[in-house]
Amino acid sequence: MSSKVITVTSGKGGVGKTTVSANLAAALALLDYKVAAIDADIGLRNLDVVMGLENRIVYDLVDVVEGRCRLRQAMIKDKRMPNLHLIPAAQTRDKMAVNPSDMIVVCDQLREIVDFVIVDSPAGIERGFQNAIAPADTVLIVTNPEVSAVRDADRIIGMLEAEEKGPGKLVINRLKPTMVERGDMLSINDILEILAIELIGVIPEDETILISTNRGTPIALEDTNNNIAGQAFRNLALRVDGHDIPFLDLQTKNSFIDRLRSWVNGR
C-alpha cells in the first residue's frame, strides 16, 4: 500500500483540529501502521502537548527544512506506541521559514518510512494553511455544529477546490445529541445539507477528551467500555484506512417527554 498524507484543517480555530490529528494518528498507530504526525503551525506549538511529547523536543520542522538536522532526528518516537512519531512545530516568528514546496519535500521523504503522515494545519488561511495542504492526498475538514464554524468550513472547502485539493471530507466535532434532539443544535444532516461534502467522522462532545489532553494521552488509546469518543476516533481511523464503518448511534435513550414532544409536533 502506498503511503498517504492526510491534512487536518478547519478554517476556524478552536474546533478541535489538533485533538482530531492527535487521536487519528494514535488510532492509526493502534492499527499497526507506521504514522508520523507533523505540527504545521509556525510559531505556536500544539500537537506536542496534546500527544504528551512536549518534554522530548530537540529538533523541529524548521530545523528539518533548513537542514540543521536529519529528518529522523526530528521524529520523536512515542514511548507508548513505537510506530507513532511526531515532528513538532518551530517556535519561530518568521512565518516565511517554511514554504509549501518544503512541505512536499519533507512529506515525500516521510512517505519512504511511514504509512500515514498526518499534518495538523494551523487555523486561518495564510501561509501555515497553504503549507499544510500542499503535500496532502486527502484533506479532512473539522467543524463544530455552530454557525461560524460551518461558515469557515465552507470557505475552506472553496479554497481547497481552487487549489485542486478539494473537496475534502468532513469531521463533525463536539456534537451534543441531546441538544440536537431538542432543536438547539445543528444536526449532522443540517450540516451535510449545507456543506455538501462526504462525512468521514462524528465525534461527540465528551469531558473525557479534556481529561485525556490534561494527561497527554490521546483518548483513542484508552480502551474502556464507555469511551464513546475514543471509539468515534477509532472509527474515523478505520474509515481513513478505507473501511466502511457505520456511524455510531449517538441518540440518547427515549424519554417520556421526548416521545410526547414527537407526538405533539406530528413527526
Add this chain to the structure above:
Amino acid sequence: MNWLKKLIGTKEENKSSNVAKARLQMVLTHDRNALSPGLIEEIKNDIIQVIAARVSIDPENVVVNLTQDQRESRLVAEIPILNGRRDTTNS
C-alpha cells in the same frame, strides 16, 4: 392543546437550530458567490429592462433568487409574461 405545547416547548420553525440553518444557507449562498443582496436587486432590474424591451412582462412579479444545489449555485429568474399581448406602444 396549548398547555401541552407549552410543556413541550417551542414550535418547529422557531427552534434555534432551524434558524441557524436558514441563516447559514443565506449567508453561504452569498459568501460563495460574492453577490450581495443589493447586487441581486440591480441584476433583477437589468433583467427586467432587457426582457421588457422585447416582450410584455409583469415587472412587479419578477423574482430573482440565488439558489444552492449541492455545491452549485444558480441565479434563477422568474419572469411572468403578459398573455399574448405585444406592447404596441413601442413598435
Add this chain to the structure above:
Amino acid sequence: MVHTPTNIRIRGVRDGLLVTLGEGQFEHLCYELESELQQKNHFFRGSRIILETGHRQLALSKLRSLAQLIENQGLSLWAVLTHDTTTKNAARDLGLATRLPGSNTDLDGNQLSPSPTTTTASPDPPPDTPLFRQETLRSGRSIYHEGSVTIIGDVNPGAEIIAGGHIVVWGRLRGVVHAGAFGDETAVVCALELLPPQIRIADQIAIAPPPPEQPQPEIAFIRGNQIVVEGWSQHRSNRTRRDQ
C-alpha cells in the same frame, strides 16, 4: 571602483548574501574573503551569510574559523550549502542551516527535477546587469545588487535595497534604500510613492521629507552636495528647462 575577487563570488539572494568559495588554498580564500567583506562592509552591513562550498571538505575547525572571520566583520554565518558530508556534519554541529527553504532540492541537498508544484525562484542576474523583480518586498527582505534595481511592487517597512546603481520602485517605497552604494553620485531613487524612512545616495544620507499632499511619483537625487526630492512633474519641467 569595484574590486573583482578571483576565487570568491558574492551576490545577494533572497535569504541573504551568497558567498561562493571557488578553487584555491583555504588560507588564500580566507584572506580574499576577509578583504572583500572589509572593502564592501557598508554594502553588506548586518546581512546573514550563506556559504556555498561545493565539494570542498571543511572540518569543524576550518568552518569555525570561517564563521569567526565573518563575525569579525559584523556579519553572521547562517547557512552552509555543500555537497560534502564532512562539511555538512560540521555545519550541523555548529547549528547552521544546510538548506534554503523553498529551494528546489530534497532534504539531502540533491537538486530535484523541476515540477509544477515546486517554486522556482529566478536566478539572480550577473552584477553588472540591472536587477528586475516583479513582487512586493516584505519586511526582512534585502536586495543587494551591484547594478541598478527595478521593483514592480511595494517595498514594505523593514525591507531594504542596496544598489550600486539606480533604484526604481513602481509601487510604494517604505523600506530603506541606498543607491549608488559604491560612490556613484549620479544615482537616483524613484518611486510612485516615495515614503522611505531614510534615503542614501553614494555617501549622502537624508531623512525622508514629509510626503506630498497628493500622492505623486517622486525622484530623489543629489544636487549641490545634498539629496533633494522632487515631484515627477516638477522634475520633468526642471529637466526640460535645463536641457534647453
